[in-house]
Amino acid sequence: MEEFAALIDALVYTRSRNEKLRLIAAYLQATPDPDRGWALAALSDGLDFPAVKSSTIRNLLKDRIDPVLWTLSRDFVGDTAETASLLWPAPQEPPSPPSVSETVELLSAMNRKSVVKELPKLLDRLDSSGRYALLKLATGGMRIGVSSRLAKTAFAQSFDVSVEDVEEYWHGLTPPYADLFAWAADGAAPPDIENLPTFRPFMLAHPLEETVVDLGDYAAEWKWDGIRVQLVRAGGETRLFSRSGDDISATFPELLGVLPMNAVLDGELLVRGNVQGGEAGGAASFNALQQRLGRKTVSKKMLKDYPAFVRLYDVLLLEGEDLRPLPWEQRRGRLEALASRLPASHFDISSVVEATDFEHLSQIREGSREDAIEGLMLKRKDSPYIAGRRVGYWYKWKRDPLLVDCVLMYAQRGSGKRSSFFSDYTFGCWDGDPDEGADLLPVGKAYSGFTDEELKKLDRHVRGNTVNRFGPVRETDKSLVFEVAFDSVHESKRHKSGLAMRFPRIHRIRWDKPPHEADRIEALRALIAD
Amino acid sequence: MAAPFSWIKPEPHGIYIPPADCWVDPSRAVDNALVTHGHADHARGGHGQTVATPETLAIMELRYRTGAEDDAGEIPHKAVPIEYGETIRLKGGVDATYIPAGHVLGSAQILLEHAGERVIVTGDYKRRADPTCPPFEVTACDIFITEATFGLPVFEHPPIEEEMRKLLDRLAAHPDRCVLVGAYALGKAQRVIAELRAAGHHQPIYLHGAMEKMCRLYEEHGVDLGELRLVADAKKGDLRGAIVISPPSALNDRWSRRLPEPITAMASGWMRVRQRARQRNVELPLVISDHADWSELTRTIREVDAQENWITHGREDALLRWCQLHQRRAKALALVGYEDEDD
Ligand SMILES: [Zn+2]
Ligand SMILES: [Zn+2]
Numbered sequence: 001m002e003e004f005a006a007l008i009d010a011l012v013y014t015r016s017r018n019e020k021l022r023l024i025a026a027y028l029q030a031t032p033d034p035d036r037g038w039a040l041a042a043l044s045d046g047l048d049f050p051a052v053k054s055s056t057i058r059n060l061l062k063d064r065i066d067p068v069l070w071t072l073s074r075d076f077v078g079d080t081a082e083t084a085s086l087l088w089p090a091p092q093e094p095p096s097p098p099s100v101s102e103t104v105e106l107l108s109a110m111n112r113k114s115v116v117k118e119l120p121k122l123l124d125r126l127d128s129s130g131r132y133a134l135l136k137l138a139t140g141g142m143r144i145g146v147s148s149r150l151a152k153t154a155f156a157q158s159f160d161v162s163v164e165d166v167e168e169y170w171h172g173l174t175p176p177y178a179d180l181f182a183w184a185a186d187g188a189a190p191p192d193i194e195n196l197p198t199f200r201p202f203m204l205a206h207p208l209e210e211t212v213v214d215l216g217d218y219a220a221e222w223k224w225d226g227i228r229v230q231l232v233r234a235g236g237e238t239r240l241f242s243r244s245g246d247d248i249s250a251t252f253p254e255l256l257g258v259l260p261m262n263a264v265l266d267g268e269l270l271v272r273g274n275v276q277g278g279e280a281g282g283a284a285s286f287n288a289l290q291q292r293l294g295r296k297t298v299s300k301k302m303l304k305d306y307p308a309f310v311r312l313y314d315v316l317l318l319e320g321e322d323l324r325p326l327p328w329e330q331r332r333g334r335l336e337a338l339a340s341r342l343p344a345s346h347f348d349i350s351s352v353v354e355a356t357d358f359e360h361l362s363q364i365r366e367g368s369r370e371d372a373i374e375g376l377m378l379k380r381k382d383s384p385y386i387a388g389r390r391v392g393y394w395y396k397w398k399r400d401p402l403l404v405d406c407v408l409m410y411a412q413r414g415s416g417k418r419s420s421f422f423s424d425y426t427f428g429c430w431d432g433d434p435d436e437g438a439d440l441l442p443v444g445k446a447y448s449g450f451t452d453e454e455l456k457k458l459d460r461h462v463r464g465n466t467v468n469r470f471g472p473v474r475e476t477d478k479s480l481v482f483e484v485a486f487d488s489v490h491e492s493k494r495h496k497s498g499l500a501m502r503f504p505r506i507h508r509i510r511w512d513k514p515p516h517e518a519d520r521i522e523a524l525r526a527l528i529a530d
Numbered sequence: 531m532a533a534p535f536s537w538i539k540p541e542p543h544g545i546y547i548p549p550a551d552c553w554v555d556p557s558r559a560v561d562n563a564l565v566t567h568g569h570a571d572h573a574r575g576g577h578g579q580t581v582a583t584p585e586t587l588a589i590m591e592l593r594y595r596t597g598a599e600d601d602a603g604e605i606p607h608k609a610v611p612i613e614y615g616e617t618i619r620l621k622g623g624v625d626a627t628y629i630p631a632g633h634v635l636g637s638a639q640i641l642l643e644h645a646g647e648r649v650i651v652t653g654d655y656k657r658r659a660d661p662t663c664p665p666f667e668v669t670a671c672d673i674f675i676t677e678a679t680f681g682l683p684v685f686e687h688p689p690i691e692e693e694m695r696k697l698l699d700r701l702a703a704h705p706d707r708c709v710l711v712g713a714y715a716l717g718k719a720q721r722v723i724a725e726l727r728a729a730g731h732h733q734p735i736y737l738h739g740a741m742e743k744m745c746r747l748y749e750e751h752g753v754d755l756g757e758l759r760l761v762a763d764a765k766k767g768d769l770r771g772a773i774v775i776s777p778p779s780a781l782n783d784r785w786s787r788r789l790p791e792p793i794t795a796m797a798s799g800w801m802r803v804r805q806r807a808r809q810r811n812v813e814l815p816l817v818i819s820d821h822a823d824w825s826e827l828t829r830t831i832r833e834v835d836a837q838e839n840w841i842t843h844g845r846e847d848a849l850l851r852w853c854q855l856h857q858r859r860a861k862a863l864a865l866v867g868y869e870d871e872d873d
Contacts, residue, residue: 012808072845
């Protein structure tokens with residue numbers, strides 16, 4: 001655990017990407033199996049120990065130090081694991097640190113009851129850095145500035161294999177990745193995932209921004225407002241994955257028995273309806289889909305009221321053949337041919353948008369708000385299907401955001417790098433005429449859209465204009481106007497205003513604008529799309 | 531007879547002493563000021579008269595040119611020097627005694643006495659040894675007005691020798707690079723230099739231009755800092771394998787580009803918290819502070835054992851809570867204009 005803790009600390013304080021890669025690679029080379037496999041898992045996807053939650057740590061600490069002092073410390077530090085590692089009383093005995101795999105074994109063996117006795121024993125065997133590494137490892141999500149991609153890249157570099165291959169095998173394997181190390185480090189045969197229903201990395205798009213493309217080279221498709229999914233059938237099993245590779249099969253059981261052949265398909269998950277693209281579009285709003293998301297079990301009524309289907313964009317693998325190296329145009333041909341073999345009840349194909357030229361396409365895009373569609377996708381006709389985001393192949397061209405002026409109501413401390421700043425803002429619109437005494441009602445929350453300089457200024461504003469404190473939350477004097485950009489607005493029970501924005505972000509800070517000139521709830525309500 | 535302690539009033543802009551018409555560390559210009567030490571949030575320019583240690587007055591003179599003449603050729607500011615252990619009688623029968631606070635050169639706690647009542651204003655202080663100033667002296671009083679900059683139990687400053695070792699080890703491991711240490715220009719920089727010398731590092735240490743005058747002032751007051759050179763006068767090659775000291779604000783700015791692949795370090799108590807170090811892009815955090823950490827704060831409150839503790843700038847909430855838990859009377863003062871020093 002000492003080497004792992006030293007690696008974590010070094011990574012925390014390293015800015016340079018190359019240096020991070022070097023540090024991880026050096027660790028992976030020097031550390032034996034299975035320790036390095038567990039470490040790689042911790043750095044990439046994170047490990048999950050159901051018995052150890054942030055709340056478990058909090059409760060352990062509150063038994064050892066005054067709860068008020070704990071909360072004040074946690075608010076200041078901004079990270080439960082780090083606060084606990086700093087506050088844990090120094091053990092009487094000199095530390096006798098366990099190895100990473102022993103740690104993983106012990107953590108896995110804990111249950112909700114035993115954790116209260118066993119986790120302290122483990123903490124007592126470590127110094128402050130070790131405790132930090134342990135708690136980060138135990139609660140998953142290291143959040144130390146190392147992305148899953150970076151960890152995999154470091155793995156690839158340290159054993160001189162391609163990171164694309166690593167990504168390809170990754171989702172078919174489980175920690176501590178013995179097969180992966182055997183292949184990369186010891187020259188064994190690559191892991192065999194062909195007959196496993198595993199997730200393949202998505203190809204992603206860049207925003208179009210200022211670029212103009214030649215429609216001779218690019219095809220346009222609608223960007224539907226659902227969630228991007230991958231439907232995989234292999235080895236007699238079908239699975240549905242979200243964009244991040246999470247298995248969401250259980251949430252959409254109706255899609256698991258309808259794919260008749262082995263394939264990996266890329267598409268948009270939608271609910272039947274007539275909002276997106278009208279009657280012909282055949283899809284309900286994102287809000288309708290949202291009724292289905294995140295559920296562990298699905299009622300018959302849900303299935304009937306919100307029937308889901310996949311609108312296909314692409315085909316990656318088909319009946320044992322890897323189509324990804326083919327140009328988009330050819331894959332599109334294969335997809336169209338394939339679509340006729342799929343049940344129309346659960347599949348259709350995202351049509352290509354025809355436009356005479358870029359100007360014409362741009363007019364079509366303007367209409368996408370009325371059609372409740374997110375915008376357009378532009379795909380190079382000769383582009384292979386490549387994992388990740390490659391410049392020049394695919395672009396997303398979203399419709400312009402909606403804007404509304406809101407008043408800052410509450411601010412909360414951020415987490416991680418922003419833990420010393422009030423960086424999460426709740427804002428509201430007027431519920432009537434503010435000059436007649438109307439109140440503000442919260443309509444949304446945003447954490448982004450401002451520069452570091454602006455963040456400092458906002459933080460100062462919050463500190464200087466606080467009227468109430470509720471733990472980490474400050475209520476401000478409602479004197480600052482934000483121009484908030486968002487993609488759409490929907491009815492919602494989450495806010496008292498009955499409205500919820502999608503993707504709200506601070507577009508401009510209106511230091512100049514008097515708060516009574518901010519928008520009213522009615523103005524926002526008028527923008528509801530469904 | 532007046533009510534107890536009615537002669538001392540915490541106001542938003544400092545501690546006010548009505549019978550003497552005098553302020554301690556006021557955050558705006560006043561006629562009569564008692565100043566604990568030279569840091570900007572305690573010592574401001576523009577006072578009519580300032581009572582402080584000779585070192586603090588010299589620092590204020592350097593920073594605010596308080597000795598400058600006006601158009602009429604007179605020096606409008608009156609500097610009243612007072613040595614450690616010395617007592618000065620103010621108007622209205624208030625006595626002020628300056629006692630070492632162990633914070634930076636010239637730093638003092640101010641003991642105020644009136645009508646048999648004793649109040650101490652600590653300004654900033656620490657309890658660790660510091661080669662650049664005499665140590666904090668525990669002094670009995672009725673009301674103890676303490677700072678709380680590091681008033682959270684997560685703050686524990688390690689022994690400075692450990693931090694010096696980290697710094698020198700890193701320097702030795704990268705002989706082609708330099709280690710750039712961000713350190714507050716008054717106090718921290720000179721303490722780090724003096725501790726480096728004590729740890730056996732006798733090579734020239736390079737300074738950002740903004741540090742030079744304060745280092746010279748320390749030397750004039752008898753603090754030996756060894757051979758100091760300016761980065762501006764050095765060739766890039768000279769800086770390889772060297773330690774460079776700059777104000778924290780210069781760590782990530784254009785200025786540092788002239789250095790040979792600097793390893794960015796920062797000497798501050800805030801470095802105890804990883805995210806604080808990350809915010810400043812610090813690669814080598816050095817947990818070195820001129821303030822009392824949590825255990826020093828609580829130990830000092832116990833040792834001074836005043837009837838009442840007033841807590842000023844910093845994390846008052848937590849120290850107040852500790853006082854409650856330990857049955858010590860305490861209240862937090864809402865002073866404005868005090869900031870977290872880059873410390
Ligand atoms: Zn100070
Ligand atoms: Zn201070």
